[in-house]
Amino acid sequence: MDKRCPGTHVWGHSQPESRRAMPQDSHAHSHAPTLREDNQRVVFWAFVMTAGFMLAELVGGLIAGSLALIADAGHMLTDAAALALAWAGFKLGRRGPDARRSFGYLRLEVIAGFVNALSLIALIAWIAWEALWRLISPAPVLAGPMLVIAALGLLVNIAVFWMLSRGDRDHLNIRGAMIHVLGDLLGSVAALLAAGLIWLTGWTPIDPILSVLLSAILLRSALSLLRASAHVLMEGVxxxxxxxxxxxxxxxxxxxxxxxxxxxxxxxxxxxxxxxxxxxxxxxxxxxxxxxxxxxxxxxxxxxxxxxxxxxxxxxxxxxxxxxxxxx
Structure with a gap:
């Protein structure tokens, strides 16, 4: 026992190997928190539903000539990618640490949330650009097909949002996915309103106008997610x-x-x-x-x-x- 260091040994080369070994806690320790399997499950099924309807909505939007539907299909495309990233984050995040990654793959969840936020911001910018051209040069819109597809999209988005709400909303992946799906849900509502107004009045500019208003609302949530994920990546408190x-x-x-x-x-x-x-x-x-x-x-x-x-x-x-x- 060294007098300079009461209650402990000096860990130096002069000590025997058994004395130099660092003492360990008697209990097992893991860097990784337990990731709930239901998070992974709900994200997977949300991805399947979102990707499936996204194709139907894209085709319907092209047929109806509706920017609101195409924009909502674009939202659903980024949602599908976001949900796939979230699923991969949960899947890989459950792997244990290895020689090169002492914390395992947990940080993938945060990276996925960061990518989700960037993709949503890029989509909002694209919708705003397309809406501007639609206002300058209005295009015909088929209100009937638009109304039906928007109604079906609303039901799908409500179901997906409900599924995700059953997961752990403290995780950035779940939070990011819910923001994306909420954007889809609001997009379906906007498409319904636009279809109804076009059906009654024939005023097609409402389609791009509602798309821009929806994107402005989503921008705040996207920026919030971007700040939160960037804060974790920067190892902030x-x-x-x-x-x-x-x-x-x-x-x-x-x-x-x-x-x-x-x-x-x-x-x-x-x-x-x-x-x-x-x-x-x-x-x-x-x-x-x-x-x-x-x-x-x-x-x-x-x-x-x-x-x-x-x-x-x-x-x-x-x-x-x-x-x-x-x-x-």
């Missing part, structure tokens, strides 16, 4: 955690803790916050007890189940580092 409050809470409630420094909190994926910090001990404090209390407080009060704690020995020679104890 989760929105429900304030670092100053976290530091004050730990110092106030963990016995033997004099202070903490170098606090970093980020998310691997939705609902999986991770923390690292340096703990400064009071004189005579037990490093192991302080570490255990820190991780317990982080887990129970702040929802951080994966924490790495290093002991700051305040400049003593041979700076000793407490082994990582990964909480579960």
């Amino acid at each position: 989760p929105g429900d955690i304030v670092l100053t409050d976290l530091r004050a809470d730990l110092i106030a409630h963990v016995p033997g803790l004099a202070g903490i420094a170098h606090v970093h909190v980020w998310s691997i994926t939705s609902g999986a916050p991770v923390a690292t910090l340096e703990a400064q001990l009071e004189d005579g404090a037990d490093p192991e007890a302080v570490t255990d209390a820190l991780k317990l407080r982080l887990r129970e009060e702040h929802g951080i189940h994966h924490a790495t704690v290093e002991i700051d020995w305040q400049g003593r020679a041979g700076a000793c580092v407490l082994a990582d104890r990964l909480g579960s």
Whole structure:
């Protein structure tokens, strides 16, 4: 036992191999949160329904000459791609860590959400451009077929939205897919309104006008999803955690803790916050007890189940580092 480092050994080359091995928690630990299988299932069936009706709506929109229907079919195309990405994210996200990916494939969910947001923004821009040309040069629209297809699309989108709402809405993938499907649902409503007005009055500009209004509403949700997914990719602090409050809470409630420094909190994926910090001990404090209390407080009060704690020995020679104890 080294006198400079009470309560621990110096982990150096002079130690036997058995002494240099880092101590492990007695419990099993995994970086990956449990991904519910029903998320993967509902996303898969939502994809099947969306992709199937998207083809029917595209054909119907071309036949009827309706930009609202074509735009809604475009929404459904991006929805199908978004749902496929979401399904792949859940599927691959359940793989365990390997030698090259210590956190496994969990970050794929966030990447999928980021791509979904970008694709939706690109689609909104395309609809706005097409609508502008439709206003400059109006085209004939067949209100009857448009009305029937829009009504069927509305029913399909309601069913898909309901299916997704049964999943875990805290995940960016589910959230992104729901935004896409909500856009489809509103698109079907807009197409119904446009078809009804064209049927009654013959005023075709309502078709591109409603398409633009719908896209403007969706833009806000798309930008929100883009910000949220980009924040995770940039390893920003989760929105429900304030670092100053976290530091004050730990110092106030963990016995033997004099202070903490170098606090970093980020998310691997939705609902999986991770923390690292340096703990400064009071004189005579037990490093192991302080570490255990820190991780317990982080887990129970702040929802951080994966924490790495290093002991700051305040400049003593041979700076000793407490082994990582990964909480579960």
